[in-house]
Amino acid sequence: MRLSKSFNRSLWVFHFNSGSCNGCDIEIVCTLTPRYDPERFGIKLVGSPRHADVLLVTGPVVHDMAARLRRVYDQMPDPKVVICVGTCGQSGGVFFDSYNLDGPVGDVIPVDVYVPGCAPRPEAIIDAVVKGVAKLERLEAEGKK
Amino acid sequence: MSDSKPSYNIPIGPIHPALKEPILFTFKINGEVVEDLDFAPGKVHRGIEWMGMRRNPVQIAHLCDRICGICGVSHTLAFCRAVEQIAEIEVPERAHYVRTIVAELERIQSHLLWAGVAAHELGFDTLFHLAWRVREDAMDLLELITGNRVNYGIVQVGGVRRDITEDQFPKVEKTLAAYEDITKKLLKLFLEDTSIKVRCRDTGLMTRKQALELCTVGPTARASGLEMDVRLDAPYAAYGDLDFTMVLPDQYAGEIRGDVYDRIVVRLLEVVQSMSIIRQCIDNMPPGVVMWEQKYAKILATCKKAEGEAFGRVEAPRGECFHFVRMNKSESPEAWKVKASTYSNQMSWLTMLKNEQIADIPIIVASIDPCMSCTDRVAVIGNGTSGILTKQDLHRLSVEKTRRIQGC
Numbered sequence: 001m002r003l004s005k006s007f008n009r010s011l012w013v014f015h016f017n018s019g020s021c022n023g024c025d026i027e028i029v030c031t032l033t034p035r036y037d038p039e040r041f042g043i044k045l046v047g048s049p050r051h052a053d054v055l056l057v058t059g060p061v062v063h064d065m066a067a068r069l070r071r072v073y074d075q076m077p078d079p080k081v082v083i084c085v086g087t088c089g090q091s092g093g094v095f096f097d098s099y100n101l102d103g104p105v106g107d108v109i110p111v112d113v114y115v116p117g118c119a120p121r122p123e124a125i126i127d128a129v130v131k132g133v134a135k136l137e138r139l140e141a142e143g144k145k
Numbered sequence: 146m147s148d149s150k151p152s153y154n155i156p157i158g159p160i161h162p163a164l165k166e167p168i169l170f171t172f173k174i175n176g177e178v179v180e181d182l183d184f185a186p187g188k189v190h191r192g193i194e195w196m197g198m199r200r201n202p203v204q205i206a207h208l209c210d211r212i213c214g215i216c217g218v219s220h221t222l223a224f225c226r227a228v229e230q231i232a233e234i235e236v237p238e239r240a241h242y243v244r245t246i247v248a249e250l251e252r253i254q255s256h257l258l259w260a261g262v263a264a265h266e267l268g269f270d271t272l273f274h275l276a277w278r279v280r281e282d283a284m285d286l287l288e289l290i291t292g293n294r295v296n297y298g299i300v301q302v303g304g305v306r307r308d309i310t311e312d313q314f315p316k317v318e319k320t321l322a323a324y325e326d327i328t329k330k331l332l333k334l335f336l337e338d339t340s341i342k343v344r345c346r347d348t349g350l351m352t353r354k355q356a357l358e359l360c361t362v363g364p365t366a367r368a369s370g371l372e373m374d375v376r377l378d379a380p381y382a383a384y385g386d387l388d389f390t391m392v393l394p395d396q397y398a399g400e401i402r403g404d405v406y407d408r409i410v411v412r413l414l415e416v417v418q419s420m421s422i423i424r425q426c427i428d429n430m431p432p433g434v435v436m437w438e439q440k441y442a443k444i445l446a447t448c449k450k451a452e453g454e455a456f457g458r459v460e461a462p463r464g465e466c467f468h469f470v471r472m473n474k475s476e477s478p479e480a481w482k483v484k485a486s487t488y489s490n491q492m493s494w495l496t497m498l499k500n501e502q503i504a505d506i507p508i509i510v511a512s513i514d515p516c517m518s519c520t521d522r523v524a525v526i527g528n529g530t531s532g533i534l535t536k537q538d539l540h541r542l543s544v545e546k547t548r549r550i551q552g553c
Contacts, residue, residue: 035278
């Protein structure tokens with residue numbers, strides 16, 4: 001039995017910390033543990049960007065990490081989706097006036113889904129991944145044409 | 146023998162699956178053994194102190210929460226204590242108890258988080274998932290009391306922003322009772338499991354003398370038998386009224402070896418201790434208000450008139466968290482220095498990792514419970530171009546700054 005098209009493919013996620021306060025990173029790991037358990041849908045964290053479909057970026061992109069974020073993004077195979085988790089990746093958040101920011105994330109790499117919140121709840125992160133799935137399927141369908 | 150072979154360098158990080166946060170390690174490896182190592186933190190530096198010196202104390206309290214998403218209360222508490230001392234703000238008795246309860250809940254969730262990560266680093270993923278599932282109950286309590294899962298935003302200069310109401314007590318008690326059973330199970334799973342014993346016993350050794358010389362703090366120091374705990378040495382909040390003793394590994398194992406196993410023992414026993422502290426707080430909670438002054442404008446006006454310097458010390462889950470603040474009759478502090486616990490603990494890596502095997506690197510690195518976002522405070526960037534300053538340059542800048550602060 002096929003549940004829906006979304007289950008055709010398991011999403012593998014690579015997590016990139018670009019200078020976050022750990023709040024979002026911990027919530028991402030929370031998302032993957034038994035209470036929320038998205039692994040039943042095949043969503044799991046992987047150790048290499050070359051295996052990943054989704055890039056989860058946390059943090060406001062500090063100067064040291066900007067070049068590395070671009071490199072990780074380039075290493076990911078197409079089609080790919082970038083999800084920016086947390087307010088500081090969207091606008092700088094509380095760190096808006098820092099001298100050490102190259103971000104927000106949208107200035108460094110193209111972002112597909114933004115998750116607001118400082119830090120966002122695990123439910124919000126799962127919702128973002130679901131939106132990411134929809135976008136990936138659209139990208140794949142366009143690629144086939 | 147491996148002696149005849151040349152050693153080689155392995156860089157690990159800043160982005161690496163074994164690391165939860167960006168930091169760059171360079172290991173000099175001979176065969177399977179770590180000969181020497183170096184590490185370069187600074188990958189999550191956001192310039193928080195610099196930003197803080199442009200904001201007022203009430204705003205900084207919220208910035209403090211975001212120094213670290215795991216030990217947010219400790220940083221805010223340390224900062225608020227420093228400001229309260231300078232501005233001579235008297236915190237209501239009840240607020241002290243609420244602060245203590247939230248700080249201890251934070252310790253429970255942080256230690257369980259660490260226990261999970263440690264199990265994951267050893268390849269024991271079922272235990273990792275169990276520890277994190279258990280941790281969710283502590284997160285629920287924190288959400289009930291503070292309204293947030295992370296970055297609680299409850300501690301403010303002059304008290305706390307939310308009170309714990311009577312109808313929340315039964316829920317707290319219910320969770321603590323559930324924890325009593327589960328911690329027994331966790332202690333058994335962690336401390337009696339053969340594979341954990343084999344991997345952690347006599348791994349990453351640090352003697353009491355080394356711990357003292359390297360100025361380690363918190364559970365890392367206590368696991369080596371160093372008796373230090375800010376909660377007992379210099380009581381703050383409500384800790385002076387409470388009955389508890391220092392956790393040392395010999396209380397469980399009968400001896401102190403200062404290895405990774407002892408660090409697990411200390412952290413797990415501290416979870417049990419934190420539960421008893423929360424119970425005591427709830428039983429003895431005094432009535433009254435939780436804020437020195439409800440109107441923030443009045444708090445800010447008081448802070449604006451304040452002059453002087455003070456430091457706040459707090460026992461964060463990872464060890465002593467230290468904030469120095471100097472105010473000079475202006476809106477924002479004139480100087481603010483944060484010394485997080487990992488800053489003191491990270492040098493112990495050099496001792497612990499030498500002559501260990503490559504496979505033990507993740508668990509030893511994790512064993513001090515590193516928190517880079519707490520630690521990364523210093524980077525030098527000028528006019529959009531980064532540059533490395535020589536030691537003389539740094540010294541010159543430091544002397545100039547001292548003079549500037551002293552006003553001469």
